[in-house]
Amino acid sequence: MVGAVVLGALLLAAGCRGPDNGQNSLKPEGPAAKTIDNLFVPVFLISVFVGVFVLAGVVWVALRYRQRPGINENPKQTHGSTPLEIGWTIVPALILLVVAVFTIRTIFDLAREPKGDVLQVTSVGKQWWWQFNYPDEKVVTANELVIPTNTKVRVKLTACDDSLPGECNVIHSFWVPELAGKQDVIPGREQATTLEADEPGTYLGQCAEYCGLSHANMRFRVIAVTPDEFDQWIADQQEEAAVPLQSGPEDAPEPAGPAQELVLDKYQCTNCHSFDDPAVSSYGPNLAHLGSRTTFASGYFELTREKLIEWLLDAPSLVPMESGDCRKPGAPAVGKCVGMPSFTEDGPGPVMTREDAEQIADYLLDLK
Numbered sequence: 001m002v003g004a005v006v007l008g009a010l011l012l013a014a015g016c017r018g019p020d021n022g023q024n025s026l027k028p029e030g031p032a033a034k035t036i037d038n039l040f041v042p043v044f045l046i047s048v049f050v051g052v053f054v055l056a057g058v059v060w061v062a063l064r065y066r067q068r069p070g071i072n073e074n075p076k077q078t079h080g081s082t083p084l085e086i087g088w089t090i091v092p093a094l095i096l097l098v099v100a101v102f103t104i105r106t107i108f109d110l111a112r113e114p115k116g117d118v119l120q121v122t123s124v125g126k127q128w129w130w131q132f133n134y135p136d137e138k139v140v141t142a143n144e145l146v147i148p149t150n151t152k153v154r155v156k157l158t159a160c161d162d163s164l165p166g167e168c169n170v171i172h173s174f175w176v177p178e179l180a181g182k183q184d185v186i187p188g189r190e191q192a193t194t195l196e197a198d199e200p201g202t203y204l205g206q207c208a209e210y211c212g213l214s215h216a217n218m219r220f221r222v223i224a225v226t227p228d229e230f231d232q233w234i235a236d237q238q239e240e241a242a243v244p245l246q247s248g249p250e251d252a253p254e255p256a257g258p259a260q261e262l263v264l265d266k267y268q269c270t271n272c273h274s275f276d277d278p279a280v281s282s283y284g285p286n287l288a289h290l291g292s293r294t295t296f297a298s299g300y301f302e303l304t305r306e307k308l309i310e311w312l313l314d315a316p317s318l319v320p321m322e323s324g325d326c327r328k329p330g331a332p333a334v335g336k337c338v339g340m341p342s343f344t345e346d347g348p349g350p351v352m353t354r355e356d357a358e359q360i361a362d363y364l365l366d367l368k
């Protein structure tokens with residue numbers, strides 16, 4: 001019986017390790033995560049010690065004073081022991097005091113606004129993706145937060161996009177387990193967190209507060225590169241789109257090509273997305289440099305031509321969204337329509353042919 005329980009517990013614990021999933025808070029890769037780890041590990045060890053001590057005591061008492069053949073009397077009864085009672089009040093209080101001092105110190109350490117050479121970023125939680133603004137560099141991107149290594153990055157967290165009036169979203173939570181702790185993103189409140197990566201690499205992030213249908217798909221990644229690579233990345237992002245959306249005279253611009261015509265006129269993708277200005281917020285992700293990203297759809301899919309075509313045709317079939325259902329005739333008008341609509345017969349928009357989707361995908365992938 002005991003063997004079976006131990007075996008079961010071991011098998012269960014084995015699931016905690018597994019392959020490196022990129023979201024292991026026990027594998028800190030930056031100062032903030034290390035600060036948290038330095039608190040977590042000792043507190044965890046203290047808890048294990050207390051837990052084992054108490055459980056062992058319970059088992060010892062149960063075995064020592066169990067009913068046995070021939071012994072049919074209660075053990076000696078003790079009522080009130082001043083030294084014992086003082087002891088078991090003071091010892092736990094002291095343990096909790098030590099834990100509290102270190103915990104509070106860590107909380108203040110982590111909340112302190114960093115000084116010196118700090119990169120400022122604003123992260124806006126949307127349903128269901130993340131927008132990253134670099135206000136000083138005038139760059140807006142989505143779902144991939146590129147940062148330089150060994151640099152403090154102050155991430156302002158908001159659910160309200162200041163540049164889009166009335167665009168306040170629901171509560172999200174910003175979490176990159178290997179770089180920093182969780183921080184809620186709350187409409188009407190200004191929160192912030194500090195990220196820093198010691199080594200170049202990709203660190204996986206995840207929305208950690210239930211925020212609707214695609215909460216589980218609301219991922220993102222932090223891509224840490226060397227400072228030189230970062231400067232190059234910023235310079236590339238500041239460029240205008242590689243392929244223009246429109247051309248012609250300023251007062252009467254025309255779509256610059258057949259794909260641009262689809263985007264502008266036929267499917268009106270520009271209602272939600274920006275394709276040419278890398279410095280502005282939009283209701284959907286800014287796509288001016290989509291081709292330079294490794295993933296799309298909130299980091300949920302690798303950016304490949306085939307997946308992008310599938311997405312353009314019928315995004316709600318790939319990731320649950322509230323865009324299709326709420327605009328269907330006869331559907332109850334509940335909530336707000338969010339996410340990419342479907343361009344199949346069931347969708348609210350015009351039906352998209354595969355040729356059109358291929359043409360748009362090729363245009364998007366050229367937006368490096």
Ligand code: CUA
Pocket residue numbers: 125126128171172173207208209210211212214215216218
């Ligand atoms: Cu956003 Cu959960």
